Amino acid sequence: MSLLSGLLGNIAAATLSKDVRLEWRSKDAINSMLFFALLVVVIFSFSFDPNAEESRRIAGGLIWVGFLFAAVVALNQTWARELRNQVLDAYRVSPAPANSLFLAKALGNFIFVCVLEALMAPLFILFYNLRALGPGWQLIPIALLGTWAIVVNGTFFAALSIRTRSREIMLPLLLFPISIPALLAMVEATTDVLSGEYSARFWIALLMAYDVVFTIASLFLFETVLHAE
Amino acid sequence: MKRLFPIFAFITAALLSFALYEALIGAPTEQTMGDVQRIFYYHVSSAWTAFILFFINFVASIQYLVRKNDSSDRITNWIVIALGVITCIAAYVVHLPQGIEKSSIASTGISVIALYFLVRKLFSPDNVDALAVTTAEVGVVFCTVVLITGPLWARPVWGIWWAVGDVRLTSTLVLWLIYVSYLLLRKFSNSGQTPKIAAALAIFGALDVPLVYFSIWFFRTQHPQPVIGDGGEIDPRMLHVLLLNWLAFSCFAVMICWARYRLEILKREVEETLALESLLEEPRSIR
Numbered sequence: 001m002s003l004l005s006g007l008l009g010n011i012a013a014a015t016l017s018k019d020v021r022l023e024w025r026s027k028d029a030i031n032s033m034l035f036f037a038l039l040v041v042v043i044f045s046f047s048f049d050p051n052a053e054e055s056r057r058i059a060g061g062l063i064w065v066g067f068l069f070a071a072v073v074a075l076n077q078t079w080a081r082e083l084r085n086q087v088l089d090a091y092r093v094s095p096a097p098a099n100s101l102f103l104a105k106a107l108g109n110f111i112f113v114c115v116l117e118a119l120m121a122p123l124f125i126l127f128y129n130l131r132a133l134g135p136g137w138q139l140i141p142i143a144l145l146g147t148w149a150i151v152v153n154g155t156f157f158a159a160l161s162i163r164t165r166s167r168e169i170m171l172p173l174l175l176f177p178i179s180i181p182a183l184l185a186m187v188e189a190t191t192d193v194l195s196g197e198y199s200a201r202f203w204i205a206l207l208m209a210y211d212v213v214f215t216i217a218s219l220f221l222f223e224t225v226l227h228a229e
Numbered sequence: 230m231k232r233l234f235p236i237f238a239f240i241t242a243a244l245l246s247f248a249l250y251e252a253l254i255g256a257p258t259e260q261t262m263g264d265v266q267r268i269f270y271y272h273v274s275s276a277w278t279a280f281i282l283f284f285i286n287f288v289a290s291i292q293y294l295v296r297k298n299d300s301s302d303r304i305t306n307w308i309v310i311a312l313g314v315i316t317c318i319a320a321y322v323v324h325l326p327q328g329i330e331k332s333s334i335a336s337t338g339i340s341v342i343a344l345y346f347l348v349r350k351l352f353s354p355d356n357v358d359a360l361a362v363t364t365a366e367v368g369v370v371f372c373t374v375v376l377i378t379g380p381l382w383a384r385p386v387w388g389i390w391w392a393v394g395d396v397r398l399t400s401t402l403v404l405w406l407i408y409v410s411y412l413l414l415r416k417f418s419n420s421g422q423t424p425k426i427a428a429a430l431a432i433f434g435a436l437d438v439p440l441v442y443f444s445i446w447f448f449r450t451q452h453p454q455p456v457i458g459d460g461g462e463i464d465p466r467m468l469h470v471l472l473l474n475w476l477a478f479s480c481f482a483v484m485i486c487w488a489r490y491r492l493e494i495l496k497r498e499v500e501e502t503l504a505l506e507s508l509l510e511e512p513r514s515i516r
Binding site: 157160161163164165166170174178181182214217224225 | 294403406407409410413414417418419422426428429430432433434436437440441443444445
């Protein structure tokens with residue numbers, strides 16, 4: 001805990017540990033995400049029925065589309081929880097910096113989605129008989145960078161969409177168009193690693209650029225969005 | 230200003246009809262593609278118009294956020310000037326790839342500065358959000374025209390309606406998707422907060438465009454290379470007709486934006502008046 005506060009600052013660390021503890025006790029987000037991702041795996045495997053060669057080609061796409069859809073479930077709950085009892089309003093009038101709240105929320109979502117991926121990846125491998133022909137270790141930076149790309153934008157857009165009517169449907173409508181380059185990079189990088197035909201380096205660099213650009217943009221604009229009245 | 234509008238509308242109508250005549254009859258027929266190529270005059274002029282409108286939307290969104298505060302306004306002004314100057318200098322210093330002219334990069338840098346300060350001069354901080362709505366809506370319309378005329382041309386010439394993975398096609402489609410989501414956000418958000426969150430989304434969208442472009446550029450591209458500038462060759466007569474069409478389309482866009490902008494301002498005035506009236510009437514109704 002003290003290490004965490006040293007790294008992030010007290011407020012971010014407190015919010016993060018609160019969110020993780022809440023999730024640990026209720027397991028709302030992780031359970032619904034897991035089941036959702038499982039359904040995606042099963043339905044895709046029925047609808048495509050691929051052989052080993054084909055599945056290597058399409059698995060990158062299936063995995064990331066599944067994770068993106070599942071992540072939306074967790075992202076939708078990020079801020080909705082703070083609306084009850086006017087927690088967000090309390091935060092708005094407090095002198096605490098808005099960015100620590102944003103960082104804590106984004107990191108919390110990052111942890112949840114990473115746990116989901118760690119649990120679902122073996123299932124994907126089982127269902128689609130996957131074996132990486134390229135350098136398999138590259139999948140780890142791809143997964144981490146890709147997850148951060150989804151989560152940092154998702155957390156930001158979730159904060160935008162709580163200010164709209166029908167907020168649950170608004171988040172994917174905002175998130176998906178903006179994440180197209182990140183999704184493309186994740187899918188192509190994963191496919192390159194699985195098929196081993198090309199190097200995934202360009203796509204990893206693109207993911208890094210995407211992460212840097214949108215993390216900075218979110219930190220710049222989050223305060224405006226939080227205080228938008 | 231009000232009296233100018235019909236005059237401007239008349240000029241636009243005249244220009245559009247002349248441009249139509251030139252595009253369908255005046256311009257020479259292309260050797261290999263035949264008459265199908267004539268859709269090019271609409272496709273390219275709509276595309277340029279749409280991109281300019283989206284860029285104005287981006288500028289207006291930034292200005293909406295920074296002009297609330299004097300110091301951030303001043304900082305942004307200097308950043309814009311610095312970016313423009315750096316672009317101009319870099320155009321002549323950095324070694325550019327074949328087919329890109331130094332002067333075109335430099336003039337882009339200058340026109341960005343000019344556009345930023347033109348918008349800043351013409352629109353007050355409160356009205357700049359109305360400009361953002363207007364340009365986004367009209368831009369989406371022009372972008373839709375681009376996305377419809379593209380496949381109409383591609384089917385007879387390429388043999389396919391749509392080339393997945395082509396950089397200009399896909400970037401334009403993603404741009405269109407981003408701006409449709411922008412309009413949806415504006416439609417669905419609660420009125421008081423709309424401008425700020427919409428401006429945030431517009432900035433995110435603008436940051437996304439270069440990333441989309443590079444990510445798709447990594448695939449092989451099928452779209453004909455731009456024929457304007459160093460890379461390709463175009464009959465001077467065709468170029469003349471294209472520029473004429475672009476002028477006509479830009480005038481048309483300005484005209485629609487003008488009308489839409491006035492409507493938006495009027496709508497806001499009505500809303501304000503209604504809100505004020507309800508505030509004034511409340512004590513009476515309680516009594």
